[in-house]
Amino acid sequence: MVAVMRTEEGVFGTNALCRHMAWPLHWGGKIKDGCLRCPLHQSSYHPADGSINEWSPFPLFPWYGKMLGKLRKPSSLKTYDVREIDGYVEIDMKS
Numbered sequence: 500m501v502a503v504m505r506t507e508e509g510v511f512g513t514n515a516l517c518r519h520m521a522w523p524l525h526w527g528g529k530i531k532d533g534c535l536r537c538p539l540h541q542s543s544y545h546p547a548d549g550s551i552n553e554w555s556p557f558p559l560f561p562w563y564g565k566m567l568g569k570l571r572k573p574s575s576l577k578t579y580d581v582r583e584i585d586g587y588v589e590i591d592m593k594s
């Protein structure tokens with residue numbers, strides 16, 4: 500599964516499962532402050548390179564987020580090369 504998103508910087512493609520606990524990011528994932536944010540525990544990633552912005556901060560109960568964050572080693576989302584031509588988006592699945 501690939502998540503395709505548009506930010507102010509362009510169109511990007513990443514793996515569609517959160518690296519924290521594999522929540523499908525298309526179920527409520529949002530772009531906020533230029534980052535893709537998982538709705539479950541609020542981990543966020545930079546769309547351009549998939550790197551982590553925040554890992555399981557879970558602002559509602561930060562102590563709980565911190566505990567959950569330790570269950571899995573932080574890791575980045577895989578990214579795919581994406582280009583937009585005449586309104587169509589192409590994703591290089593080999594990248």
Ligand code: FES
Binds near residue numbers: 517541
């Ligand atoms: S599953 Fe996405 S932050 Fe926990």
